[in-house]
Amino acid sequence: MTAATLSPLPEDKQALAARLIEGLDVAALHWLSGYVAGIAAQRQAGGKAASTEAVASVTESQARLTVLYGSQTGNAKRLAEELGRRATAAGLAVRVVRADAYPVRELKQERLLYIVISTQGDAEPPDDSRALIEFLGSARAPKLESLRYAVLGLGDSSYPQFCAIGRQVDQRLAVLGGQRLFTAGEADVDLESVSQPWLEQALQQAREQLKTATPLAKVTPLRTARNAPVWHREQPFAAPLLLNQRITGRHSDRDVRHLELSLEGSGLRYAPGDALGVWPTQAPALVDAVLGTLRLDGETSVQVAGEALSLRTWLGERRELTQLTRPFFAAHAERSGEIALREWLAPTSREALAELFSRWQLLDLLRRHPADWTADTLVAALRPLAPRLYSIASSQAVVGEEVHLTVSHVDYAIDGEARWGAASRYLAGRAEGETVPVFIESNERFHLPADDSRDIIMIGPGTGVAPFRAFVQERAERGAGGKNWLLFGNPHFQSDFLYQVEWQQALKSGQLHRIDLAFSRDQADKIYVQHRLREQGRRLYEWLEGGAHLYVCGDASRMAKDVHKALIEIVAEHGTRTAEDAEAWLNLLIQQGRYARDVY
Template identity: 85%
Template sequence: MTAATLSPLPEDKQALVTRLAEGLDTPALHWLSGYFAGVAVQRQGGGKSAAIEPAAATDTQTRLTVLYGSQTGNAKRIAEDLGRRATAAGLAVRIVRADAYVTRELKQERLLYVVISTQGDAEPPDDARAFVEFLSSSRAPKLDELHYAVLGLGDSSYPQFCAIGRQVDERLAALGGARLFSAGEADVDLESVSQPWLEHALQQAREQLKTATPLAKVTPLRTARNTPTWHREQPFAAPLLLNQRITGRDSDRDVRHLELSLEGSGLRYAPGDALGVWPTQAAALVEAILATTKLNGDAPVQAGGEERSLRLWLAERRELTQLTRPFFAAHAERSGDAALRALLEPVSRDALSERFSHWQVIDLLRRHPADWTPESLVAALRPLAPRLYSIASSQSVVGDEVHLTLSHVDYALDGEARWGAASRYLAHRAEGETVPVFIEANERFHLPADERDIIMIGPGTGVAPFRAFVQERAERGASGRNWLLFGNPHFHSDFLYQTEWQQALKNSQLHRIDLAFSRDQAEKIYVQHRLREQGRDLYEWLDSGAHLYVCGDATRMAKDVHKTLIDIVAEHSARTAEDAETWLNQLIQQGRYARDVY
């Protein structure tokens, strides 16, 4: 049955609505849904024209606002899920990304839900920076009539887990807002916390808005963009076509170029999107954990309504290469080790960070023995989550393929091998074997729709999406200039995709490249040094409308680059450092300064 047969609209009106919906994202479609429902209510009640005052869009007394700040798309996905549930329940709801939120409206809000992630060392996602700064400032209004709830997303392998969600929750309360229920703090296994939070949030929204005029029931129109057959919960088995090391033999870094087939999947991606990969743990690590805990790998364990052997739980469903604070705390309790418990105190944050940066689960188990049962171990370990990799190809060029640039994390700790779960999994896959994958859209890191110049800063494997950018711009004959800044330790062994960049320069597909090889001279030189050297040109490009992209390490590189950009803007525009940072934040809000950092 088609949308047309379900619709009560005349055929010509149906065509108009279908054209209107085409190409709109989910928040826009939710807004339209509420808008038309408001039109129906007002016409039934003989009110003023909804074209001027759509009830669902402007009446803060009877509307739920869901505000989200998202770096990798998880917060956006949860916010949209809440919007769908609220709309289905007949509630007026709007979903708004934090950088599109008009902050002067905050004092008028009556019901606000915030879904926000924490990235790096307790930093807000880029699209929420301005909102968090406003909320923390003296300009934030009193919110005595506001009811609110917050869901924080984070990664408990970082000591300041969900710090931004906690900060927003506490600040809204300090401004006078009434907290409807405790803030949720979701780890990378989002659903275990986000789903109960969503159900509670919807229940509270119904209670808060129960006096509102009920909206007309809306039958959503089908659009051209259907839910893909293959997604996070149902990945596609992509055959591996190529697994090639692209660093020299004498390099201390093992960087791979991978090519996978998407033939028959129907999966589509844009430059800037990510590929999600579901890894499995190395058998050697699983057996080491079983030996250390003296547990039987064949023991059946039930968890989440599913039964499987302990060995399979560890291999396929549990995180083993990343320590998390909840597991660390649970192990400290079981071991009775006072030194471990002391590391969980706020004054020991740096010491705990140092442990998390080097130790894996096996290191904690070996150094501080404790008694575990199969059931308790499975319950305490964090569920295994997919890894996201910036896509290094343009689909308009490579067709039904997807390319990755992978750094194989492999190091020694006290003479024993350690590795990253997904990087080892991928690096050890043979050509012809399959990899479970899905596409994760990253709309804030897409190319500009027009032909503006772009500046790409991508040291190390951060160069991956810029390979896709240059391929795409060359394929469509974009007139805008492309400037790449790339860095790595050594020119002769670590210049990733060197021949491709040289050919792109020759063909005028890449218009400028600046390189920083940090170990090729006595003084270390990084991309931020090259930025500073080319500061005048960089500011002129930005001031003329160029888009700026940064991809790579969040903990050091992205911070250093951002500080350097502030200095450059201040120096070459006669602004103060504070005004320069404000100007850069405006670029972020405009979508002209985007970061894909991890």
């Protein structure tokens, strides 16, 4: 006997229910179950509540804090959930909602709203927030004279339009009549220096705003709360390295590593699509070079927030040295007194400065434009070291208490001197048996469809192929009936075809149903994955029309934009739509969770 046979729903309603829950994550499903349970309780009580539903909804919103978050890499989600925990501990009624799970019709009823949202690349919203941003900017957005709000924007100051989406939301809510409770926060990659004071102020304001509010009813949890994992961002697990293997050929100009780490005894769990956070340390040679350039003694003691460490330890374990940031560049320009450096900071030089940041590291600025720094002022001006997130390249259902990564070792030269990426250098230099501090970062929007009969299309050039190795492993283990299509690209077939043998075996065994390859440098005209997409445009559109899920992973600056442009053209051509309608159709897929991107 099937679940459908036991269902009290008519057959047509069963189909509607299945469509309703398609693509929803666990949090959204729990919210929906509570919503439906509330309606059932009202009807069971005699239907009285139905006549006062609108009044109850408004009254409830007056007594509650809503925290919305828009997150691409997980930081905004983490901070929003932290605020939710603090508010709950303070006895406040609060709900924390991902932007694409928020019913925008409820906005006009909100009385206290906090929004935590990141900015991606060149002033792009997170994928989960596109519909919300569009709604706020449209004529359909309601007047919000009764709303009190605050915004925390997250961004990266190395990009020209730092925290642009946070600013946009903050200004738009004010235009709609909302009352800003306090100045919007703008947090750089070192989140805590801005986010923690913002969270404290947000909680204090929430207490003030809700101090006279009385909850209408006790909220009963729909599931038993789980304890926080023992190992997390602030307390990483020391994972022993099991394998560190180069998987590009000897003639390749790229050094890509396949890494396998043990999670044995950690209790850490992950799903395909999640990321592994890695806490690196700086290479001693780079620390020595910075100290030598500035003529500073590495053994000098520096105290920050009550913690005293040697300058060498601060630089090696606590501060960013391979990335330039706008705040440090500005501070260095002030110290050097060079007019040329100040001109780089002019609004008209944003693009040029971003291009400079893509080439120069800290050491290049220090050497080309000397300035005096003390140990104390240097540590204070540098950005705190942040963990790096890598898409997981394995299914835990297949590899057990292991986690696999695909890492490109960033290693190049400027004026004949070596430069490298902090985390990739750190990982590439680890020997088997050594440990790596790691934690799991969930990425719910990049998970496989719950319905195993759905087809999936995976676009992952370069190391962007990593999560799709996990996808294919997982789908094979689950015996998924849906088809799997991979599009992969890299410079050369002979030296850069990552996991070639595995893909060939997957094709032979039927675990992978189609693969299209784009090796850009193997012919006179460069061929990229977006060219293969256009060649297979009709087939791709048919898959999407048939309910397939589409995933893109890799470079955000060019690849993801080029792929999205190609998708618009394909949908316009084969769906007989205008370009504008084609983009709207793709945005709908994003909202439905059928077009997901993990780009960086």
